[in-house]
Amino acid sequence: MPDSLNDILLVATVFAAVVIAAFWLAIVMWAYRDMRSRSRDPLAQFLVAVLVFLLNVPGLFIYILLRPRETLSAAYERSLEEEALLQEIEERPSCPGCGQRVQHNWQACPHCHHRLKKACVNCDYLLELPWNICPRCTVSQVSYTSDGTIATNSRHVQPSEPDPIDAKWVASQQLD
Ligand SMILES: [Zn+2]
Numbered sequence: 056m057p058d059s060l061n062d063i064l065l066v067a068t069v070f071a072a073v074v075i076a077a078f079w080l081a082i083v084m085w086a087y088r089d090m091r092s093r094s095r096d097p098l099a100q101f102l103v104a105v106l107v108f109l110l111n112v113p114g115l116f117i118y119i120l121l122r123p124r125e126t127l128s129a130a131y132e133r134s135l136e137e138e139a140l141l142q143e144i145e146e147r148p149s150c151p152g153c154g155q156r157v158q159h160n161w162q163a164c165p166h167c168h169h170r171l172k173k174a175c176v177n178c179d180y181l182l183e184l185p186w187n188i189c190p191r192c193t194v195s196q197v198s199y200t201s202d203g204t205i206a207t208n209s210r211h212v213q214p215s216e217p218d219p220i221d222a223k224w225v226a227s228q229q230l231d
């Protein structure tokens with residue numbers, strides 16, 4: 056065999072060895088980085104690198120089969136989305152009468168006709184039922200009972216009914 060052919064074979068072998076070594080290292084690096092994006096556990100990251108270093112391509116396949124399905128950033132995004140959804144559900148008001156979802160700007164529940172809000176007698180701004188003054192225009196309001204039974208908007212102040220708790224208390228005092 057001529058020397059020149061030997062030289063060519065040698066160069067080809069070295070070239071192949073370098074390519075294989077680089078490829079080997081590259082898939083170890085890829086597996087290590089991939090595991091780092093899926094797990095914060097340094098031991099797990101190290102074990103993945105060792106597994107792929109020892110077994111190479113079969114090791115990489117084993118890793119891909121067993122790796123955590125979700126990356127850390129995807130898990131974080133999902134938790135944010137779930138939190139936002141939960142907050143939205145919590146913030147949507149429900150009717151105290153029937154528990155159905157209602158809108159912020161509704162004055163009455165369309166399902167059970169429960170009084171939800173009242174409009175300001177002066178500026179029509181929506182007020183909570185117990186409020187007796189409009190926060191926007193400071194005009195005094197007719198006060199509604201908390202169960203929402205009175206439904207008139209009037210500028211005239213209605214005579215207030217005796218508080219049921221007070222009436223009971225008076226009755227109990229009279230019994231003694
Ligand atoms: Zn209702």
Ligand SMILES: [Zn+2]
Nearest residue numbers: 175178189192
């Ligand atoms: Zn007002």
